[in-house]
Amino acid sequence: MRNNVLAILALIVTTAMPAHADDRPVTVFAAASLTTALTEIAERFESETGIDVVLSFAGSSALARQIEAGAPADIFISANPGWMDRIEQAGLVEPGSRHDLLGNELVLIAHGGNAAPVTLDAQTDLAAELGQGRLAMALVDAVPAGIYGKAALERLGLWGQVAGQVAQTDNVRAALALVAAGAAPLGVVYASDALAEPRVSVVARFPAETHPPILYPLADLANRDTAEESAFVDYLSGPDARAVFEAQGFSVLRP
Structure with missing residues (x-):
């Protein structure tokens, strides 16, 4: 009898849980110069996938310090390799996820x-x-x-x-x-x-x-790993995002 009660309770709990236990939106910390392009890209991505994206724009230095302090960002796009280096050296970047996404003038x-x-x-x-x-x-x-x-x-x-x-x-x-x-x-x-x-x-x-080459490195941060954030990272290198970036004056470095 006790086993039956436990089984029923387990079924109730399982049924009550959401499909994704971690259902918060994908949070992107991005350099302020990306505001126009990334806002348009995120809106397109949300429309096509139903995945919510929250964008936070500021100077790369301010964003890097917030990430170091524990801000719940999933993806970081810096306008300078040095600030990404600092985050990576602190062990806050998912290994193998960093790549140069964009260039600028x-x-x-x-x-x-x-x-x-x-x-x-x-x-x-x-x-x-x-x-x-x-x-x-x-x-x-x-x-x-x-x-x-x-x-x-x-x-x-x-x-x-x-x-x-x-x-x-x-x-x-x-x-x-x-x-x-x-x-x-x-x-x-x-x-x-x-x-x-x-x-x-x-x-x-x-x-x-x-001046040094103007590069925008992107990295998936190490605090969590979800299919939703991976999907957005992939979308940023796809043809729709490329068209927006190039129309806004960026050069896209990743094929």
């Missing part, structure tokens, strides 16, 4: 849709271009876009001209917003950011040799 933008082009070389008087205004950049010692931008300006011999006029922001989209609003006449952002904002113009492109 670094550009100088100006307020307005028809700003005059600027020549970027060692003879450029960038301070004169700024006048009394500010050069909007992401944090130059922490956020990838700022790190790349400072490196490029130093390589061109222009950093000394403008270092005192740099308005540093928490992430690259905040720098873009300053220029779009006219609060700063010039800014350094990614090409993908400039495409997403009609109120700015690209007035120059930084030569690739002036």
